Amino acid sequence: MAIIIGGLATSHIPAIGGAIHNGKQQEPYWKPFFDGFPPVQNWLKTAKPDLVVVFYNDHGLNFFLDKMPTFAVGAAAQYNNADEGWGIPTLPPFQGNPDLSWHIINHLIAQDFDITTCQEMLVDHACTLPLKLFWPEGPCPVQVVPICINTVQFPLPSARRTYALGKAVGEAISRWDSNLKVAVIASGGLSHQLDGERAGFINKSFDLEFMDSLVTNPEWATQFDSLTLVEKSGTQGVELLMWLAMRAALTGASGRVREVHRNYHIPISNTATGLMAFAVE
Ligand code: DHB
Ligand code: FE
Numbered sequence: 001m002a003i004i005i006g007g008l009a010t011s012h013i014p015a016i017g018g019a020i021h022n023g024k025q026q027e028p029y030w031k032p033f034f035d036g037f038p039p040v041q042n043w044l045k046t047a048k049p050d051l052v053v054v055f056y057n058d059h060g061l062n063f064f065l066d067k068m069p070t071f072a073v074g075a076a077a078q079y080n081n082a083d084e085g086w087g088i089p090t091l092p093p094f095q096g097n098p099d100l101s102w103h104i105i106n107h108l109i110a111q112d113f114d115i116t117t118c119q120e121m122l123v124d125h126a127c128t129l130p131l132k133l134f135w136p137e138g139p140c141p142v143q144v145v146p147i148c149i150n151t152v153q154f155p156l157p158s159a160r161r162t163y164a165l166g167k168a169v170g171e172a173i174s175r176w177d178s179n180l181k182v183a184v185i186a187s188g189g190l191s192h193q194l195d196g197e198r199a200g201f202i203n204k205s206f207d208l209e210f211m212d213s214l215v216t217n218p219e220w221a222t223q224f225d226s227l228t229l230v231e232k233s234g235t236q237g238v239e240l241l242m243w244l245a246m247r248a249a250l251t252g253a254s255g256r257v258r259e260v261h262r263n264y265h266i267p268i269s270n271t272a273t274g275l276m277a278f279a280v281e
Helices: 014-021 038-047 098-110 125-134 159-174 204-216 226-233 237-249
Strands: 003-010 051-056 071-074 078-081 116-118 143-149 181-187 257-268 271-280
Touching: 003 038, 003 125, 003 159, 003 237, 003 257, 014 125, 038 125, 038 181, 038 257, 038 271, 051 098, 051 125, 051 159, 051 237, 071 098, 078 125, 098 143, 098 159, 125 143, 125 181, 143 159, 143 237, 159 181, 159 237, 181 237, 204 226, 204 237, 204 257, 204 271, 226 237, 237 271
Parallel strands: 003 181, 051 143, 051 181, 071 116
Antiparallel strands: 003 271, 071 143, 257 271
């Protein structure tokens, strides 16, 4: 059976792609953010996942406001990145794994999740930038199964439902008849609000409490409804739902996780940036 080796979570911000492209990692503005990654990159060199399941939110590249699935699972052999209008360079295509995609899809449907299946799917910065941050050298060395969670247009899935989705995805991976090693990635957050009266809103104490909860009490954030999460983390900070899904996916098997590394830095663009890595023991 496939093995889940661990989980990774990072913020995504289009400007990161520009900073990588222009080699700005050591500049004072960017250094505290990029300095978080080498310990995680080194751990990945040892843990060597073959495949990653990426929880992220599409920002209008693949789904627009006219058709917005709550949960969507990629089932393609290849995923193309495309110009999103941020001026960041487009990354080469990513290899999928349709066998795992359909296994996850079948398991989720059997568990009463009404998901959208995508045999073609463009992947935006939220899916591609974490892969570049975790594997900065050369082409992406892992296969990718992308899973979109809507945090863009109300109504959003609840934290409780998102946690249940992550748990079911973890179960599916663990029951997949394969000898591949899988890591689960979350892309998004932490607190930020790009628009409206509270534009620029950041909530450090909530972010740190949330990060701590993922270590010791992963269900903690399921107590909050969507509007409370917006109040606490900002209109785009609700992307932290991806972190919750990732952590829930690690709760199967032994259920024991070890925190490998974390970093927290304010701000990049308008966002409080967080990074966490967990090894499944
Ligand atoms: C920013 C953050 C995001 O999550 C995003 O998708 C786009 C922009 C930002 O802080 O600039
Ligand atoms: Fe975003």
